[in-house]
Amino acid sequence: MSEKIGKTKITRREFVGGTVLAAVGLAGVEAFGKSSSCGFFADKKNSKKRSLRFAHITDVHIRPEHNAPEGFALALKHIQSHKDKPEMIITGGDHILDSIGENDSTTEMYWTLFKGIMKKECKLPVKYCIGNHDCWGGNKKKSGTTGNEPNWGVKRALQELEMPNKYYSFDQGKWRLIVLDSIVPTDTYCIGKIEDEQFAWLENEIKTANGKFIAIFTHIPIMSVGAYFYGGNNEKTGDWIVPGSRMIINARQLKDLFWQNRNVKLCVSGHIHLYEHIQYNGVHYISDGAVCGRWWKGAHQETEEGYGLFDLYDDGTFEHQYIDYGWQAKES
Amino acid sequence: MSNDSKITRRGFIGSSLAIAAGVAGGTNILMPTAAAAAGNRKAKRSIRFAHFTDIHLEPKRNAPAGLAAALQHAQSQKDKPEMIITGGDHFMDLLGAQDNWTQVQIDTLKEVLAKECKLPMKFCVGNHDVWGWDKNYSKTTGTEELWGKKRFLKEFNLENRYYAFDAGKWRIIILDSTHIDDKDVYTAKFDDEQYNWLVQQIESNKDKYICLVNHIPILSAAVLLDGDNVKDGRWMLPDEWMHLDTQKLVGLFWKNQNVRLCISGHLHLLERLVYNNVNYVCDGAVCAAWWGGAFQQCEEGYGLFDLYDDGTFDHQYIDYGWKVEKA
Numbered sequence: 001m002s003e004k005i006g007k008t009k010i011t012r013r014e015f016v017g018g019t020v021l022a023a024v025g026l027a028g029v030e031a032f033g034k035s036s037s038c039g040f041f042a043d044k045k046n047s048k049k050r051s052l053r054f055a056h057i058t059d060v061h062i063r064p065e066h067n068a069p070e071g072f073a074l075a076l077k078h079i080q081s082h083k084d085k086p087e088m089i090i091t092g093g094d095h096i097l098d099s100i101g102e103n104d105s106t107t108e109m110y111w112t113l114f115k116g117i118m119k120k121e122c123k124l125p126v127k128y129c130i131g132n133h134d135c136w137g138g139n140k141k142k143s144g145t146t147g148n149e150p151n152w153g154v155k156r157a158l159q160e161l162e163m164p165n166k167y168y169s170f171d172q173g174k175w176r177l178i179v180l181d182s183i184v185p186t187d188t189y190c191i192g193k194i195e196d197e198q199f200a201w202l203e204n205e206i207k208t209a210n211g212k213f214i215a216i217f218t219h220i221p222i223m224s225v226g227a228y229f230y231g232g233n234n235e236k237t238g239d240w241i242v243p244g245s246r247m248i249i250n251a252r253q254l255k256d257l258f259w260q261n262r263n264v265k266l267c268v269s270g271h272i273h274l275y276e277h278i279q280y281n282g283v284h285y286i287s288d289g290a291v292c293g294r295w296w297k298g299a300h301q302e303t304e305e306g307y308g309l310f311d312l313y314d315d316g317t318f319e320h321q322y323i324d325y326g327w328q329a330k331e332s
Numbered sequence: 333m334s335n336d337s338k339i340t341r342r343g344f345i346g347s348s349l350a351i352a353a354g355v356a357g358g359t360n361i362l363m364p365t366a367a368a369a370a371g372n373r374k375a376k377r378s379i380r381f382a383h384f385t386d387i388h389l390e391p392k393r394n395a396p397a398g399l400a401a402a403l404q405h406a407q408s409q410k411d412k413p414e415m416i417i418t419g420g421d422h423f424m425d426l427l428g429a430q431d432n433w434t435q436v437q438i439d440t441l442k443e444v445l446a447k448e449c450k451l452p453m454k455f456c457v458g459n460h461d462v463w464g465w466d467k468n469y470s471k472t473t474g475t476e477e478l479w480g481k482k483r484f485l486k487e488f489n490l491e492n493r494y495y496a497f498d499a500g501k502w503r504i505i506i507l508d509s510t511h512i513d514d515k516d517v518y519t520a521k522f523d524d525e526q527y528n529w530l531v532q533q534i535e536s537n538k539d540k541y542i543c544l545v546n547h548i549p550i551l552s553a554a555v556l557l558d559g560d561n562v563k564d565g566r567w568m569l570p571d572e573w574m575h576l577d578t579q580k581l582v583g584l585f586w587k588n589q590n591v592r593l594c595i596s597g598h599l600h601l602l603e604r605l606v607y608n609n610v611n612y613v614c615d616g617a618v619c620a621a622w623w624g625g626a627f628q629q630c631e632e633g634y635g636l637f638d639l640y641d642d643g644t645f646d647h648q649y650i651d652y653g654w655k656v657e658k659a
Contacts, residue, residue, distance in 0.1 A: 242567035278605040
């Protein structure tokens with residue numbers, strides 16, 4: 001928990017507040033002098049090398065209505081017009097409006113729309129992450145599926161997006177990026193969970209990272225305060241209830257895993273459509289808003305339509321911006 | 333303690349720049365690094381204060397020596413804080429304490445402060461500072477003259493259970509999170525009287541940045557992981573763990589945009605988060621696990637805050653080096 005400095009043992013966990021720009025909030029700061037891979041007291045004046053710059057687009061929820069195709073094209077153009085262009089796009093899931101309760105042809109229409117825009121507008125390599133709305137037919141009654149369709153459930157998303165697996169990892173500079181599948185479908189919707197097999201795989205990925213820093217991508221957040229704000233009057237009911245679909249239900253198990261392995265620095269998620277940044281036990285949890293805002297009907301609560309821009313550095317630090325790409329939702 | 337004023341900041345600014353209304357899309361505003369912000373900060377400092385929350389003092393557990401060590405540590409900072417603001421729960425417990433034991437706890441705190449603290453102090457009321465609300469254990473009737481919060485207010489000369497003061501470009505507002513609840517002692521929220529006063533404070537101080545200090549967090553995710561809060565596939569929080577009136581407060585802060593910082597205690601966990609441009613810091617605990625060592629991943633510590641004239645701030649959680657003696 002600490003490093004010896006002179007005679008006194010101190011642990012510093014810092015937080016640097018706000019910036020001069022407008023009403024802009026703050027950020028977190030690296031923490032934990034005790035982490036051997038972190039070296040908190042090392043001189044940082046040396047210019048730090050960047051491992052990767054990427055854009056994180058989550059919750060596109062593509063649909064024909066509300067000018068969504070135009071909005072998505074604008075977001076992709078915006079991402080690729082940065083002077084300092086991102087090297088890749090990583091998605092946060094929910095690429096299409098919905099397929100949990102949609103039949104085969106509507107689901108097909110959404111995927112065709114999504115893939116068509118990607119093909120036309122995106123010149124960057126893309127890494128995909130599964131969202132709950134990407135899994136076909138979970139609600140059998142509404143979708144008219146039996147569950148025996150060869151591409152039922154997550155299989156359809158894997159096929160459409162040509163993903164190697166539901167979860168996978170890749171190394172980039174001094175970082176290992178791990179993309180997880182946080183969706184456990186239920187009869188009507190889903191819960192957020194990293195189930196045993198995947199958890200064991202994750203643990204192994206973290207433990208064998210060989211000095212690399214870890215960034216984890218899930219659709220459903222591991223930690224979130226935005227998860228509280230989904231309607232209802234909790235002041236009246238006298239308690240707080242967060243559905244298991246809104247925050248990964250075995251988050252405590254993940255938190256403990258991260259604490260044992262101090263190389264995990266960053267967890268990025270979507271799902272909530274709200275922007276927030278939490279720092280807890282030396283790990284940063286960013287819920288990265290939504291490309292579609294309120295499903296293309298404008299800002300969702302206080303969060304505008306946007307995407308995340310990340311710079312991961314060789315010393316385990318990173319920078320993040322949530323960027324409003326300027327989409328204006330049209331009336332009707 | 334060495335190196336106090338030359339902390340190496342390996343930080344970064346993760347901005348929420350574009351969600352603020354009125355910031356045009358398409359502009360990639362480069363954010364200053366935290367290192368630059370700290371090293372070449374142009375803004376003047378409004379105040380530096382130490383935040384001592386969840387002391388949970390009693391004569392046992394070597395607690396008085398622990399608090400003395402924390403106070404000495406804060407006051408020996410090379411760049412000394414100008415004051416100490418507490419975060420509530422000064423005592424192990426007054427809710428269920430009988431009269432005599434209540435007085436012992438109060439006198440113990442007074443003694444340690446008289447001997448060890450040379451800085452001005454501002455007190456914030458926590459749930460365990462409220463005398464006798466648990467009538468069963470405290471053997472009180474509720475008709476005692478100093479029952480409830482009155483005893484703490486009188487013993488430590490507080491003008492009120494909530495109040496505010498200016499510090500440079502900031503207005504610091506101390507609030508009372510603990511609301512009486514007939515069912516199970518207390519609920520976390522601001523009562524109407526206090527909320528209306530808070531609205532007036534925020535609205536009539538538009539030229540100031542606002543810092544709130546109250547005991548129970550207004551917003552926290554760590555609170556969900558604090559215990560086994562998963563029931564029937566859902567996360568469930570009792571009404572004592574986090575403010576119930578959060579939605580109302582988040583709306584108030586968004587409307588006014590001058591609230592920058594909300595500091596709390598209660599959880600004995602260290603958490604920092606940004607939501608809608610407001611920073612929420614849950615600032616650990618001086619006593620950690622009620623003087624039994626670290627609580628979960630959080631060591632005994634106190635917060636050191638620098639508030640600057642441009643509305644920015646720095647925060648450090650400082651482990652003052654307390655070691656629990658093993659029996």
